[in-house]
Amino acid sequence: MEYTNGVNGTNGVNGANGTNGANGFEDILHRARAGSRSLPLLTDVLGYSLNDRLLFAVPKKGRLHQACLDLLHGSDIQFHRHSRLDIALVKNLPLALIFLPAADIPTFVGEGRVDLGITGRDQVAEHECNTPPTATTGVVEVMDLGFGNCALQVQIPQKGDLSKPEDLIGKNVVTSFVNLAEQYFRRLEAQESGDATNGDSNGNAPLKTKIKYVGGSVEAACALGVADGIVDLVESGETMRAAGLKAISTVVQSSAFLIKSKHPSDPKLVELITARIKGVITAQRFVLCTYNIERTKLHTATQITPGKRAPTINSLEEEGWVAVNVMVERKNIALTMDELTAVGAEDILVTKLENTRTGNLGK
Numbered sequence: 241m242e243y244t245n246g247v248n249g250t251n252g253v254n255g256a257n258g259t260n261g262a263n264g265f266e267d268i269l270h271r272a273r274a275g276s277r278s279l280p281l282l283t284d285v286l287g288y289s290l291n292d293r294l295l296f297a298v299p300k301k302g303r304l305h306q307a308c309l310d311l312l313h314g315s316d317i318q319f320h321r322h323s324r325l326d327i328a329l330v331k332n333l334p335l336a337l338i339f340l341p342a343a344d345i346p347t348f349v350g351e352g353r354v355d356l357g358i359t360g361r362d363q364v365a366e367h368e369c370n371t372p373p374t375a376t377t378g379v380v381e382v383m384d385l386g387f388g389n390c391a392l393q394v395q396i397p398q399k400g401d402l403s404k405p406e407d408l409i410g411k412n413v414v415t416s417f418v419n420l421a422e423q424y425f426r427r428l429e430a431q432e433s434g435d436a437t438n439g440d441s442n443g444n445a446p447l448k449t450k451i452k453y454v455g456g457s458v459e460a461a462c463a464l465g466v467a468d469g470i471v472d473l474v475e476s477g478e479t480m481r482a483a484g485l486k487a488i489s490t491v492v493q494s495s496a497f498l499i500k501s502k503h504p505s506d507p508k509l510v511e512l513i514t515a516r517i518k519g520v521i522t523a524q525r526f527v528l529c530t531y532n533i534e535r536t537k538l539h540t541a542t543q544i545t546p547g548k549r550a551p552t553i554n555s556l557e558e559e560g561w562v563a564v565n566v567m568v569e570r571k572n573i574a575l576t577m578d579e580l581t582a583v584g585a586e587d588i589l590v591t592k593l594e595n596t597r598t599g600n601l602g603k
């Protein structure tokens with residue numbers, strides 16, 4: 241089977257409407273991309289053609305799903321998704337959304353079957369461990385979307401004999417990220433044995449650590465006696481602590497990324513969607529701050545609020561006073577207001593941004 245991670249048939253992706261043969265979803269996308277003579281079949285199966293539409297993969301469930309729907313809404317990408325159907329045509333752009341498990345999105349985008357996608361960087365790293373990018377395949381990271389922040393970490397029981405990653409060598413490690421875990425322990429074993437060649441991914445030396453796959457609830461594996469340690473995602477750390485585990489090493493840091501294939505079918509549309517998403521992300525990240533200040537104190541105040549390019553300064557009707565308009569990062573706004581007040585700013589107002597479109601904001 242060409243695809244791993246259950247793309248074919250195991251998770252409901254295959255044959256989204258129940259009529260779509262053994263090769264299912266993958267085959268549909270392939271035929272759509274190829275624009276081949278088999279397109280009438282596509283129409284028969286789906287009731288419409290994906291030809292001439294840019295394909296955009298979105299996580300169908302899980303931690304990234306709702307944030308992606310919010311992003312699409314903010315970008316005015318309008319669609320109606322029929323229940324149980326994992327393809328939705330966008331009404332106001334030549335675009336189709338394909339709802340896929342986050343883990344499968346790098347495969348589809350990397351092979352160019354889908355043009356754009358949103359998934360975690362951890363999933364991209366896991367995919368690329370097994371399928372290194374070539375000149376024509378593999379994904380291009382377009383933009384960090386600023387949500388889905390987490391870390392893939394090596395975890396062990398809080399109480400027990402183990403204390404460091406090396407203690408897990410030769411033991412049982414359970415994870416959903418078998419490729420990254422194998423790569424991590426292969427390098428660790430190589431360092432321990434002083435054998436630099438062991439560190440490559442060609443499997444020259446057998447891996448002593450036993451890596452086992454589970455699809456979810458990884459944190460239960462130690463308590464159930466299946467694992468001595470696990471490699472799993474941590475955000476707040478609540479799941480880890482509740483399971484009596486502690487983190488001893490980080491394999492990879494992650495957040496949600498917009499990714500694209502190396503040869504998207506419509507680069508202009510990719511640019512347009514990227515600009516819209518960037519506008520929404522920037523609007524979430526910044527607020528607009530306005531305040532009045534005496535011109536003599538302006539220099540000090542604008543050092544506190546330099547803006548992205550420069551603040552906008554307007555004269556007030558009152559002699560010697562100016563009004564300042566400036567973008568400030570949302571996470572810093574309370575501190576910024578304190579500092580502005582301290583240097584004599586008055587009438588400080590903070591406005592939420594609905595949307596933005598700028599050249600270099602949010603980089």
Ligand SMILES: Nc1ncnc2c1ncn2[C@@H]1O[C@H](COP(=O)(O)OP(=O)(O)OP(=O)(O)O)[C@@H](O)[C@H]1O
Pocket residue numbers: 299301302303304341342343359360361362363388389390416455456473474475476494495496
């Ligand atoms: N606790 C978390 N906090 C932030 N982001 C997370 C968290 N857990 C997962 N993610 C991100 O969301 C992605 C999808 O994980 P999630 O567990 O939601 O997957 P899923 O598609 O529902 O699969 P599964 O059925 O295996 O749980 C991860 O690859 C990671 O990038």
Ligand SMILES: O=P(O)(O)OC[C@H]1O[C@H](OP(=O)(O)OP(=O)(O)O)[C@H](O)[C@@H]1O
Pocket residue numbers: 302303455456457458459472473474475476477478479480
């Ligand atoms: O550090 P925390 O904030 O507690 O988050 C970490 C948990 O979130 C994810 O699981 P999720 O709840 O998505 O379910 P899953 O175990 O089925 O993957 C991840 O696999 C951890 O178990």
